[in-house]
Amino acid sequence: MSPTASTPITADHQGAARTHAAPRADVPGGGEVLTMGVEEEFLLVDRHTRAPVGRGPRVIEAASRTLGPLVQPEFFTAQVEVCTTPTTSPAALRAQLAGLRAELVGAAAGEGCLLLAAGTTVIRPERALTVTRDARYRSIASHVAPILGNYDRVVCGCHVHVGVSSRAEALDLANRMRPWLPSLQALAANSPFDRGRDTGYASWRAVEHARWPTVGPAPVLDEAAYERVADALVRSGAVLDRRMIYWFARPSEHVPTLEIRVADVNARIDTVVLLAVLVRGLAATLRAEAAEGRPAPDLEFARLSEAHRRAAVHGLDGEGLDPVSGAGAAAWDLITRLRAEAAPGLAAAGDLSLADALLDRVRTEGGGSAQQRAAHRRRGRLSDVVDGLAEAVSTA
Template sequence: MALVLSPATPGLAHDPLPPAAHAHPPAAARLTMGVEEEFLLVDRRTRAPVGRAPRVIEAAARALGSLVQPELFTAQVETCTSPTASTAVLRAELAWLRAGLVRAAAGEDCLLVASGTPVIPPEGPLTLTPDDRYRRMAVRFASAFGDYDQVVCGCHVHVGVTSRAEALDLANRIRPWLPTLQAMTANSPFDRGRDTGHASWRAVEHANWPTVGPAPVLDEAAYERIAGDLVRCGALLDRRMIYWYARPSEHVPTLEIRVADVNARLDGVVLLAVLVRGLAAVLGEEAREGRPAPTLECGRLREAHRLAAVHGLGGEGLEPVGGARLPAWDLVERLRERAAPGLCAAGDLPYVDALLDRLRAEGDGAARQRASHGLRGRLTDVVDALAATTARA
C-alpha cells in the first residue's frame, strides 16, 4: 500500500527524536517495519466503550483512506502503517494516523483510548462489526466472546521478509525475547471496572482464543501441514486465525509479532517496533551464518509469558533459555544488548537508549494507569489520562 505522510513533525519537543532516514542505509536498516494499532472508542461523558466505529471510520477515511479499518467490535478501530525502513517515517505516520482518528472520534462525541482492555465496563453488550467472517467466528467460538462485553486491543509489529521460510526461521529464533517485549508493553491492569492484579489482562483474555501462545518451532513444510490441519478439523475458521505470538502473515511478506498491548504513549510503540527490527537484523545474520536457533522448553517459555503478563516491568521475569528468574529490567538490558548490533546498523541505538531511560523512570503503561487511579481513586481519571496521552502524538 502506498505510503502517505503528514507534514507534521515526527516528535514532540520534549521527546527524543528518532534518526532521520539514511540516504544509503546499511543492510540491517533496510529491513522494513509496519505497525497495526487497535484502539477503543469510549463515550466522552461515561468513558464506557461505545459502538460508533462505523461513523468514526467513515470520517477518518476521508484523510487516512484504507489505513484505518474496522475491528471485531464496533467499539474498536484499527490503524495500519505502510512499510518503511525509516524510524522517523514510522513515527510520523503513527502520529498522523492517531491524530486523524482523534479528530474523527471527537466528531462522534468519543475519545480514542489506547488500552489493552476497557477500564470502565460497557453499558450493555458490545456490537459485532457487520462482517460475515466475524459473524461466523462468533458462532463457532462463542466461549471466547463471553457476554459480548469483553474487548481487547493489541499492537502488532511486522518485519519484512523475503519468504515464508525466512519468516518461520526468524519466528523460531525470536521466541526467547518475546516475553520481555510483552512485559515492556503491558498496558491493561484494569478490566471493566476492576484492578485485575495483572499488568496485562489483555494477555489473559486473548488466550481464550484458539492458538494464542508461543509459536511452535516449524519449517515451511510443517507450517503448511499444521495450518491446513487446523482449518480442516474446525479448530480454526481460516488461516488468518493462527494467533501465535510470532507468525508469518497470510497477506503480506512479513513476520508478525503479536505479544504487545496497545500503548497510549507513541514512543513506546516506536520502541517496540525498532527493538523487533533490531533483533530481526541480528537473528537474520546468525541464520545466514548457519548458527542454530535456540532450543527452548515449552513450559518454561509459557511461564515466562505468564510472568510478563502478571508483572510487566514491575517484578520478576523468567529467562526462558536458562530458566533463571530475574528482575524484568535485567531481561530488558539483555534484550537491548542482543539487539544492539542491529540497532546500531539502523542508527537507532541512541534513540532506543533514551526511550529506555524514560521507560525506567516513568514505568510501563500498567504502572502509569495505576498511578492515575491512585491520585483520586477514580477510573474515569485513568481513561482521561489514557485518552490525553493517546492524543498527544
Template sequence: MSTTLSAAADGTSPGTTSEKEPGLSGRGPGGTRLTMGVEEEFLLVDRCSGAPAGRAPQVIAATRGVLGAQVQQEFYTVQVEVCTLPTSDSARLRAELALLRAVVRVAAADAGCLLVASGTPVIPPEGPLEVTPDPRYRLMAARYVRSLGDLRQVVCGCHVHIGVPDKARALALANHMRPWLPVLQAIAANSPFDGGTDSGYASWRAVAHARWPTVGPSPVLDEARYERTADRLVRTGLLMDRKMIYWYARPSEHVPTVEIRVADVNADLDVVVLLAALVRGLATVLSRDAEEGLPPPPVASRALRAAHHLAALHGLEGDGLDLRSGRRIPAWDLVAALLERAAPGLEAAGDLPMVATLLGRLHTQGGGASRQRSTHRRRGSLYGVIDALAATTAAS
C-alpha cells in the same frame, strides 16, 4: 483499497478480513535496512461515561477520505484500527503514527468519543458489545461464542511487522525470536484494569486474548511443517481459516512479512516506537543467525509459557523468567539482555541512541500498567484513568 496497500496480508486481531499488513519489503544481512510497520487497535469510549461506545462505523466513514485503507474496522464496533505504510526509518514511523492518531481522534471527538489506547477497557461496557456487521466476524462470533463469553470482553493490541524475503525466512526468524518475545510483552504491558476493577495483571489483555484458539507462542516450524500444521488446524475445524493463526510470531499468508503480536496498545507513542525499533533491531541480528543456518535456541514450551505469564502478570515491575538459566530475575535485567542482543541491529539502523533514551525514560516513569495504576491512586477514579489515557493518546 489503495494501491500502496493492495499487497497487504492477512489481518491482525480475531476476524480481520481486509488485507492490510505493513512492513512489506526489505532485507537484512548484507542488504538494506529491514522495513517495519505497525498496527494499533484503539478503543472508542463515550466522552461522558467512559464506557466503550460502538461508534466505529461513523468514525471510520469520517476518516476514510483522508486515511483510505490505513483505517480499519475491528471485531467489535467499539474498536478502530490504524496501520502504517512500510518504512525503514523510525522517525518517519513515528510521524505517520502520530498523524493516524490525530485524524482518528478528531473523528472520534465529532462522534462524542475519546480515543483511548489501552489493552482492555478501564470502565466496563454498559451491555453486550456489538460485533461489527461483517459476515466473517458474525460467523466467528457464532462459532466461538464460548471463547467470547457474553460479548463484554474486548482487547486491543499493537502488532509490529518486519519485512522479510519470503515465508521460509519469516518462519526462521519467528523461530529465533521466540525466547525474546516475553520481554517485549513486558515492555508493552498496558491493561491492568478490566470490568472496572484492577485485574492484578499488568497485561490482562494477554489473559483475555488467550481464550481464542492458537493464541500463544508459535511452534518451531520450517515451511513444509508450517503448511501441514496450518492445513490441519483448518481441516479439523479448530480454526475457520488460516487468518485465525494467532501465534505471537506468525508469517503472512500473502506477503513476505513476519508479525509480532505480543504487545498491548500503548497511549504513549514513544513506547510504540521503542517497541518497533527493538523488534526491528532484534530481527536484524537474528536474521543473520538464521541465514547462517544456526539453530534457534532450544526452549521448552512450558518454560516459554511461564515466561509469557510472568510478563503479563508483572510487566516491568517485577520478575521475569530468564529462559537461559531457568531462574526468575528482575524484568529490567531481561530488558538489558534484550538491548545487548539487539544492539548491533539498532546501531546499524541508527536507532541505538533513541532506544537507550526511551528505555531510560520508561525505567524512570514506569510502564503503561504502572502509569494507569498511579493515575488511579492519584485521581481516585477510573474516569481519571480514562481521561489521562485519552490525553496521552492525543498528545502524540
C-alpha cells in the same frame, strides 16, 4: 503530512496490512535495513460515561475520508484499527502514527467519543457490545461464541511487522525470537484494569486474548511443517482459516512479513516506536546468526509459557523468567539482555541511541500499566485513568 502520502496499501478485515515490506538495501556501505510497520487497535468510549460504545462504523467512515484503507474495523464496533505503511525510518514511522492517531481522535470527537489506547476496557460497558457487521467477523463470532460469552471482553493490541525475503525466513526468525518475546510483552504491558476492577496483572489483555484459539507461543516450524500444521488447524475446525492463526509470531499469509503480536496497544507513541525498532533490531541480528549457521534455541514450552505468564502479571515491575536458562530475573535485567541481543541490528540501522533513549524514558516514567495505576491512585477514580489515556493518545 497525511499518512496516505506514503506507499499505498490495501488491507483485509483481520487487520493485517497487505503491503510489500521486503528488505531494502539502503544502509551506507550497501547493507540491508528491514522495513517495519505497525497496526494499532483502539477503543472508543463515550466522552461522558467513559464506557465503551459501538460508534466505530461512524468514526471509521469519517476518518476514511482522509486515511482511506489505513483505518479499518475491528471485531467489535467499539474498536477501530489503523495500520501504517512500510518504512525503514523510525522518524517516518512516528510521524505516520501521530497522523493516524490525530485523524482518529478528531473523528471520534465528532461522534462524542474519546479514543483510548489500552489493552482492555477500563470501565465496564453499559450494555453488551456488538460484533462488527462483516461476514467474516460474524462467522468468527459464531465459531468462538462459547469463549466470548456476553461480548463485553474487548482486547486491543499493537502488532509489529518486519519485512522478510520469504515465508521460510519469517518462520526461521519466529523460531529464533521466541526467547525474547516475553520481554517485549512486559515492556508493552498496558492493561491493569478490566471492566471496572484492578486485575492484579500488568497485562490483563494477555489473559483475555489467550482464550482465543491458537493464541500463544508459536511452535518451532520450517516451511513444510508450517503448511502441515496450518492445514491441520483448518481441517480440524480449530480455526476458520489461516488468518485465525494468532500465534505470538506468525508469517503473513499475504505479503513477506513477520508479524509480532505480543504487545498491548500503548498510549505513548514513543513506546510503540521503541517496540518497532527493537523488533527490527532483533530480526536483523537473528538473520545474521542464521546466516552464520547458528541453530535456533531449543526451549521447553512450559518454561516459555511461564515466562509469558510472568510478563503478563508483573510487566516491568517484578520478576520475570529467562526461558532459556529457567532462572528468575528482574524484568529490567531481561530487557537489558534483549537490548544487548538486538544491539548489532539496532546499530546497523542507526537505531541504537534512539532505542537507549526510549528505554531510559520508560525506565524513568514507568510502563503503561504503572502509569494507569498511578492515575487511579491520585483520586481513586477510574475516570481519571480513562482521561489520562485519552490525553496521552492525542499527544504526539
